[in-house]
Amino acid sequence: FAEMLNRVEELYDEDKIFQAGRLLEGALGDGGESALELVGQHPRMSQIRKSCKDATEMMSTMKKLDDWVLCYNGKQTKVWYKAETGTKYKSLRSEAVLRADMISLLSIVYETDLHPDLFPFISESELLLQPARSKKIVRLSIQAPWPLKARETALFGYAVDGLDEDNCYFVYFREVVP
Structure with a gap:
């Protein structure tokens, strides 16, 4: 279990948050309550778990267009906005083809x-x-x-x-x- 936690930290530190999250959640599922309790006592692992969940939720949100209003639809660029519930803020989302190396x-x-x-x-x-x-x-x-x-x-x-x-x-x- 300790080796797996080390691998989760490595993946997380390399910004491979989705992979770290899948590995961690898989181990927690296999390890039962004792694994969950152990991770809960480890502050960094709790932080990693939360970051992984947040990133996964963000990706899920980005894939859904339900609440988004398309306000620009160009050949290589699209822009949407949506009102944030309970606030005066709006979120912007954009997709674009970028001709640049990573x-x-x-x-x-x-x-x-x-x-x-x-x-x-x-x-x-x-x-x-x-x-x-x-x-x-x-x-x-x-x-x-x-x-x-x-x-x-x-x-x-x-x-x-x-x-x-x-x-x-x-x-x-x-x-x-x-």
């Missing part, structure tokens, strides 16, 4: 200090916290044209590498709300 694309996500150089509307970018290799909290200063005012926001984001087994890679980010 390394260039991921450098945009990982190299937050370059955001002001890469995005003309971002005047400042500061890494506030990086709890894992692919998880970050970043403060952004955003310039907006008149009549809008400049804004500042903090975003939490993470990436999931599911290319090996799930044929997907996704980046999720949301505003940090105090």
Whole structure:
């Protein structure tokens, strides 16, 4: 069981969250109550289990279009939005064909200090916290044209590498709300 937990941690640290989650849940199913209790006592494993469940739920949500309203349908880009229940917020979802190699694309996500150089509307970018290799909290200063005012926001984001087994890679980010 200990070897399996080590493998789960390795997969998780490599951003292979779907694989880590499947391995962990399979072991918990096979190990019964004692395995569940053991994982519950291990803070990092509890965190990994929650992250795996969150990523799986996010992927499931992204595959369903039930609540999403298509607001742009281009040749290579689609954009949807939906109202978040019980809040004044809306979520955006986009799909696009990107003609870029994975390394260039991921450098945009990982190299937050370059955001002001890469995005003309971002005047400042500061890494506030990086709890894992692919998880970050970043403060952004955003310039907006008149009549809008400049804004500042903090975003939490993470990436999931599911290319090996799930044929997907996704980046999720949301505003940090105090």
